[in-house]
Amino acid sequence: MANNEDHAEKEVENNNHSQKKPRILCLHGFRTSGAILKKLIMRWPESVLQKLDLDFLDALYLAQGKSDVEGIFDPPFFEWFQSDENFTEYYNFEECLQYLEDYMIKNGPFDGLLGFSQGAILAAALPGMQREGVALTKVPKLKFVILISGSKFGEKKFGMPKLAANAFSIPIKFPSLHFIGETDFLKEEGMALLASFVDPMVIYHPKGHTVPRLDVAGEEIMLNFIKKIQELNDVD
Template identity: 45%
Template structure:
């Protein structure tokens, strides 16, 4: 999808909170200034069973993507951070381009040690913004999640566990953050002209290894999906606590 200026829009997959829905999250986000995400294509999906949702989301991202980033509220933010951490460690989404951005609203880390040892092993190098409410019962866990990312932008608000209404300062911060990402992406996409011939020359040489790599990735992704489902089953109680 392209924006009004003809440039390709970056895509964000949005994950709702516990016992809600994609349409409900869309309504919650609609209270924000529409200009903030005017240059993004927002996709609101549904998931229900936490034990199976990791495999489902990986399949959704792969088949419906590519996506540039994730936005999540509460459990949706926790799941998003997990996906980002696991992709960074090469455990999932190997066939999908690296996700570049993350919007966390009242998010937190998983508590299961086997998950933490992998997902948050290293600082996650994704552009992230974290909304943290002063009255949110997940205030401290949200702050802890922010520390798992490199140079996170933290936007605080006086409300509780909710998608907050943004004051002028918050709108300005979020808009600048989003625009910085858009400009960086457009700069990256502006490939030098003299690289075209070199790419074409190497295309034939790279074709065979690429096919072999895709086969290996497919097998690995299937295996990782099973492992993650088992781990998520253990983490249900921790997430819903």
């Protein structure tokens, strides 16, 4: 009888382990906020949301200019770091990285990152920066990224912060999911970013620079991606 009980307890324990939700730190777009990104993400199907543990963080700096979402969403608005008008020189980048790491130490551990726009550019670079030992050195290794309207430092529209110089020197060898909008002004950069990841998964959508709702095909891709990252947690 005791053996049966032990077996039953072990089975429950295994089931609980397999159902552990990936914990994801979500990085919002330029001059928006964690609350705004949360509103947009929460439009996704419950079949997706119920499988994820999402944490929405506000960036360190208040917006230093007008936000594109003024009049649509309520302030305050934030930005992760600043740059010159041409996005060639960056300011407060090291402080941004330290802010993220401090938050991850206090509120983690986190399995992966989700980023939109400026948050996606940052999220795309962080795995390589962590590998190079120039960022997130005091937290567990990231296991995956979800990048919505992303790009990478050093592409046509964006310069390269010194700390990110080697972030893409070799392809990132873990799961990545990329959202690419047909009318997004960063579509070309988002497509180029795919080459920086090994076996990236992609959700193409007809919208522009936004967090899209998920149609049936997008939901299926998202669920397949979650299954893939869930298997990483099970191995751990």
